Amino acid sequence: MEYIDLKYKPDITDIICEFYLEPIHGSSIIDVANQVAAESSIGTWTDVKTEKSYMRGLGAKVFSIKKNYIKIAYPLDLFEPGNVPQLLSSVAGNIFGMKVVEKLRLEDIHLPRAYIRSFKGPKYGIAGIRKLLKVYKRPLVGTIIKPKLGLKTVDHAKVAYNSWIGGCDIVKDDENLSSQKFNPFEKRVIETLKMRDKAEKETGEKKIYMPNVTAETDEMIRRARFVKEQCGEYAMIDIITSGFSALQTLRKEDMVIHAHRAGHAAFTRGNHGISMLTIAKLCRLIGTDQLHIGTVFGKMSSRANEVKTIEIEIERKIVPQLEGHALEQSWFKLKPIFAVCSGGLYPGMVPHIVKILGKNVIAQFGGGCHGHPYGTIIGARAIRYAVEAVMSGTPLEKYALKHFELKSALDKWGH
Numbered sequence: 001m002e003y004i005d006l007k008y009k010p011d012i013t014d015i016i017c018e019f020y021l022e023p024i025h026g027s028s029i030i031d032v033a034n035q036v037a038a039e040s041s042i043g044t045w046t047d048v049k050t051e052k053s054y055m056r057g058l059g060a061k062v063f064s065i066k067k068n069y070i071k072i073a074y075p076l077d078l079f080e081p082g083n084v085p086q087l088l089s090s091v092a093g094n095i096f097g098m099k100v101v102e103k104l105r106l107e108d109i110h111l112p113r114a115y116i117r118s119f120k121g122p123k124y125g126i127a128g129i130r131k132l133l134k135v136y137k138r139p140l141v142g143t144i145i146k147p148k149l150g151l152k153t154v155d156h157a158k159v160a161y162n163s164w165i166g167g168c169d170i171v172k173d174d175e176n177l178s179s180q181k182f183n184p185f186e187k188r189v190i191e192t193l194k195m196r197d198k199a200e201k202e203t204g205e206k207k208i209y210m211p212n213v214t215a216e217t218d219e220m221i222r223r224a225r226f227v228k229e230q231c232g233e234y235a236m237i238d239i240i241t242s243g244f245s246a247l248q249t250l251r252k253e254d255m256v257i258h259a260h261r262a263g264h265a266a267f268t269r270g271n272h273g274i275s276m277l278t279i280a281k282l283c284r285l286i287g288t289d290q291l292h293i294g295t296v297f298g299k300m301s302s303r304a305n306e307v308k309t310i311e312i313e314i315e316r317k318i319v320p321q322l323e324g325h326a327l328e329q330s331w332f333k334l335k336p337i338f339a340v341c342s343g344g345l346y347p348g349m350v351p352h353i354v355k356i357l358g359k360n361v362i363a364q365f366g367g368g369c370h371g372h373p374y375g376t377i378i379g380a381r382a383i384r385y386a387v388e389a390v391m392s393g394t395p396l397e398k399y400a401l402k403h404f405e406l407k408s409a410l411d412k413w414g415h
Contacts, residue, residue, distance in 0.1 A: 001051075001059060003037035004030060008063040014073040016110040017091050020271055021070050022103040032100045033062045033070045040095050041078055069107070081118030084244040084282055092274055103272040109281060113332050116285060124256045124289045125335030126360055132233065132256070133169055133206045138391050139350075139359050141383050142170030142208075144342065144366040149176060153183050157191040159376055163369060164199035164207045166380025170362065171196075172210035175238050175262035185211070185223055193230050210234040210258045217246045224253045238262045239283060251287040258340070259288040280327060283337075290338035290362055291327070338362050346371075347406060348396065348415040350386040363387075373408050382409040 010016055023032040038044065041060035058078055064071035072091075080086045092106050122128075130136050143163045145156055160171040171192070179185035189211050196207045213223040213235045220242070224235045235255045239247050240263035250257060267273030276294065283291050327337050339361050341353055346368030353363050365383055372379030382405040389399035389406070396415065400407035 001038070001043060001047075001056070003034045003041070003043065003060055003062055004065075005061045005063055006065065008061045008073065010063060010073040011075075013076045013112045013114055015076060015079060015087075015091070015112065015115060016071060016073050017106060018069065018071050018108040018110075020068055020103070020105040020107055021101070022068060022271070024100055024102045027100050029065060029068065029070070032098075033065060033072075035098065035100055036070075036095050036104070037062050037072050039098060040072070040091050040093065041074060076112060076114060079115065081115065082248075084248065084286060088244070088282075092278075096272065103270075105271050106274045106278050108275065109278050111281070111285065116332050116334065119285045119334075120251055120287045121334035122257075122284065122287050122289045122337050123251075123254070123335075125337050127335070129256060129289060129338060133208065135169060135206075137359065138387055139354060140169045140338070140362040141167065141380075141387060142172060142340075142342075142362050142364040143168045143369040143380065143383075144172055144174050144364055145177070146174075146366045146370045148174035148366075149180070151183060153187045153191050156183055156188055157195045159370065160192050160209065161195035161199055162376040163380050164196065164205075165203055166369075166377040167384030168207075168369070168380045169205070170208045170210060170364070172236055172258065172364070173212035174366075175212065175214075175260045177212055178214055179223075185213075186226060189227055189230055189232065193232055208234055210236040212236045212238070212260075213250070214238040214242050217242075217249055220246060220250065221253065224250060224255060228253070228255065234258055236260060239279075239288070240264050240266075244282065244286065247283070247286050247288070256290075257288045259283050259291040261292045284327060284331065284334060288337060290340050292340045292342060293327070294341070294343070336360075340364060342366070344368070346413040347382045347386040347409040348413055350383070351390050351396065351415075354390050359391075368409075368413070371412075372405075373412055374405070378405045379409070381405040 021029060021033060023029050037060040042055055042058050058075050061073045062070055063073055096104055145159050163171050192209050196209050199207050209232060211227055213220050214237050215223060227235060233256055235250060236258040237247060237250055239259045240261055264276060264279060268276045280291055327339055339357060341357060341361050342364035345363060345365045353361060369379040369383060370376050372382060385399060385403045385406040386396060389396050396410060400410055
């Protein structure tokens with residue numbers, strides 16, 4: 001069966017995938033594209049006697065080939081509603097291991113209304129989080145507890161408290177802190193939320209703690225419910241290492257979900273794997289409320305165009321009905337979600353963050369807060385002053401003349 005049809009016009013109900021493809025030496029892109037479409041839908045490496053005529057309409061169709069980029073349309077009936085693991089097992093499964101493929105990258109996925117409606121989507125999204133925090137007109141400011149591992153519970157909670165009273169809206173665990181003996185989960189949640197309450201009384205501002213609930217699925221849900229019992233609103237989950245099944249299960253809990261993407265670069269970096277744009281769409285589909293997207297700058301490798309596409313740009317058109325946006329623009333009735341920018345940030349980067357990503361972003365500073373020459377409280381103030389400067393249209397250097405906290409941060413790290 002042939003899976004190439006360059007005259008095919010995608011149906012409004014098709015799931016459409018855009019791939020970057022490099023065939024092995026000696027193979028044509030047309031032949032390999034045909035095999036990719038077969039393997040990811042109803043075909044296999046050879047003709048089989050069990051094939052039935054009624055299956056023909058379920059075959060995927062390669063309808064565009066431009067240099068190394070191909071677009072494949074998949075009939076909706078190939079996919080179980082509300083099942084992201086099955087979706088990825090199909091369009092991002094065996095095909096990456098095929099011998100005829102030198103490099104293959106799932107660049108983008110376009111989902112029709114009928115499929116999207118089978119998912120919950122975000123419960124809170126940008127508007128819900130802003131309402132919770134009562135912060136409506138500026139980027140949200142967060143920090144990650146550093147050192148990322150090793151602090152005892154009492155010191156972890158103290159760092160969180162200092163961050164909040166300095167001006168941070170949000171404090172979160174790092175990706176590899178779960179329930180180690182030096183900082184057990186339950187004790188950490190209790191003590192840190194006590195410090196949250198204390199900081200709220202002293203500052204008059206709403207403060208958020210995001211504990212990392214990542215674990216085996218049953219334990220993860222137990223931890224999430226424990227957080228709710230302690231009057232916490234958030235659950236943080238490492239979405240890649242936990243898996244999309246776990247994420248879909250966590251979505252059933254009445255909590256704001258913070259998605260950390262630890263491990264994503266194992267397959268999003270380079271030309272063989274899956275783009276972060278695709279992951280971002282699936283996270284919004286399932287129902288995360290905020291998601292790490294990269295920084296463009298900072299310590300972590302990020303593709304500038306991909307980061308901007310996730311947060312700002314309207315995605316590439318394939319058919320008009322499928323035009324949409326990964327995180328913030330209209331995607332049928334799914335709520336827009338917060339982009340989280342983190343990884344080597346410091347106060348001097350705030351103008352660049354806002355210029356590129358806008359005000360609907362959560363900017364998280366780890367070392368850029370706790371590494372301040374005068375410590376965490378002053379580091380958090382420096383970040384808030386940087387945000388205030390940008391929101392007022394004042395250059396950081398000028399604002400720093402009356403705010404030594406910001407000046408000392410600029411002196412250490414620059415702009």
